[in-house]
Amino acid sequence: MMPPHYLRCLSVVLLLICCQLWSVHWTAAAAEGDPLTAADEGLQAEPKLQAEAAILMDARTGTVLYAHNADKPLYPASITKIVTGIIALETAADLNSLVTVSKEARHEDGTRVFLAEGEQQTLENLVYGMLVNSGNDAATAIAEFIDGTKEKFAERMNTFVRDKAGAAQTNFVNPSGLPDPLQVTTALDMAHIAQYAMKNETFRTIVGTTKRPWKGAEWTSELINHNKLLGTYEGATGIKNGFTNASGFTLVASAMRDEMELIGVILKAPTNNGIYADMRKLLDYGFAGFELKKLFDAGESYPQPAEKGAPTFVASEEIWAVTPRGEQPDIRVEPSGSVQVQTSKGMIAAGKMTVIEPGVNDEPLQMSGKQVYEETGNPMNLWLIFVFMAWLVMNAFLVFIAYLRYRKKRKYRSPEW
Template identity: 55%
Template sequence: MCLPRTLHAEEAVPQAPVLQSEAAILIDARSGTVLFEKNATERLYPASITKIVTGIIALESADPEELVTVSKEARNEDGTRVYLAEGEQVTLGNLVYALMLNSGNDAATAIAEHISGSKALFADKMNAFAKETVGVFDTQFTNPHGLPDPEHYTTASDMAKIAQYAMRNERFREIVATEKMPWNGLEWQSQLVNHNKLLTTYEGTLGVKNGYTQAAGNTLVIAAQRDGMELIGVILKASTNKVVYAEMTKLLDYGFAAFEPRQLFAAGETYEYGSVEAGETSRMFVAVEELWTAVPKHEVADMQVDALGAITMSTPSRTWTAGMLKLQEPPVANAQVMSAVDAGTGVSDASEEDGAAANSDWELPIAGAWLLMNVMLGTIAYLKLRKRAMRRA
């Protein structure tokens, strides 16, 4: 049983925010525990938060120092640009900075063409990444930048998981946390300025990306860290730029005020399920890695592990799944003994059979050695007798 933090008299239990935006979610970045959601599985246009996917694929697929040659199509891409010139060569890493800070659609197209040969083929790679690498299935991409397309959509829940994955990459974290950097292009000499306003206005913000199109409205994905807990918030289809930032601030404030991280198991820690004394089947589970969750600060949180190893946390206000333990297989010999007991044959029978098998393993070699030794001794004795007889003769 986990005890809640003591609530002081002047404190009020934090209340979940009421949001105007169409969809939103807040998760604990370490465990994925959902702390708040509104229409989190509704399919909506993502706009430029699409570039989170483009950026992490670029960093995982190629060397950031590779030179990318800008095509005519990239040069003439619609929307926000960093004014790449046709034929200009830029490192892939710098293009990711242009993508994530200045939201360059031309940088997105240049990256896609460099990695996959075309935007269409890169979109296939994005969709495979979402399903096979991250494990989300309500997201589909048709381009690398997020310009409107009826078949280009995501959900708040899926985008939170994508951001959670991307933020585990140290180079990606470094890029999205950058406020400004110089830009010396052939057609544009200036500096990239991160469009994410919370990076400089909300304490603990680590990134990630904002977006806007008329069809998508304002979208925003934010990662922020305070007091040892990292949160990821997603808002889709906010009515204005002011609203999306104000509501994300409310969402993060709620998360940090209402929840705290809780380690459930250390890596390698075991948990015994069932009681032999009570006539239950005993099973031993093990944590393959550290298992964490986020719990309400002001409520008692109980943990239960079921017969399959699934961990469930519950408080008076909510219940959630908090991970899985792995069944620890018993040693083979113990398994044989348990099988004998379960079959009603008794441990003694199994022990006799096991003993006979064990005896046969060592008795034969010893018997063979004993026989060889006797043959050798007999031969030596015979040779000595023969030698004495010859001397007498």
């Protein structure tokens, strides 16, 4: 029988092996973004807002990162002008076209740039006056220039947001956002509308303008952007605020850091200071807790496991996904070509790849680093397995040496009588 002190040594060695196995397991979990370790540490607590409805969306992918009553119909107030502005920019053949101000536009209620009846301004100036200084008179002048009346223009607005932005729960009856029981939108719809509008570089420039000289027939001054985030919040790029007694305070805001631009919408906040405090919380939450990752470059291929007759997939454009910060997502391509991304926040569809059936292109496909990850697992896992095996072999060697020493001592030990 083996002496007790050798049994104790062997027990210690076995205990060390178990500890090393446990350590490798949790190191691998952290490297893969295990939701019990790295992922949880990266996720921030969702913000608590004062407003009645809110949403936070990634501008590139449309991924919703936060939502509260996002489908609840509420009054938009002057964020309506986002729609009037993008329609004007996309419809007009020439932004230098002269617009003659009507009597109705001259006497419009609410915030104005003090247009005079019969005054002529370029369409571009009117869009600036509407989006920067929130001029209701400028909004009416734009609508009448494009469609003759505010009513006809409102029909265009509803068709536009439905067809271009997929806004299904929004109804406009005027171009400025003045109170009307039938003029309603949702936080989700406004996020989609803003996402669409910000793809227009001219629109983006206008809503990011803080000051601009204004020279009119009755008012010469400087347009001051009412959006208080511009110049005070890191990366702020736009977009538009609003207020009426019926709507409360409303705000659509955007900000960009690194490659990720976020769009936040807040409806029916109780105070002006409160809505900006809420928006800062919302944007901070998004930037602190999430990151934008490119999954595939345009033209990059994704092979299935090596199976005869299996299809391959090619990305016709860049495919991106927003994931919890510090987390490694699980990327899968379905037989239809749909790219699915699994994270601790759930499964999202990130885009679609073109399916190439066998025989269409017989040339071998080069696998990218991301594809190697899909086929073989995370390279970090392979390294950890190698390290573990090395430790296992070393410990087995130590056990073997201990056994030889035991045999040697036993051989030369004097017999007991």
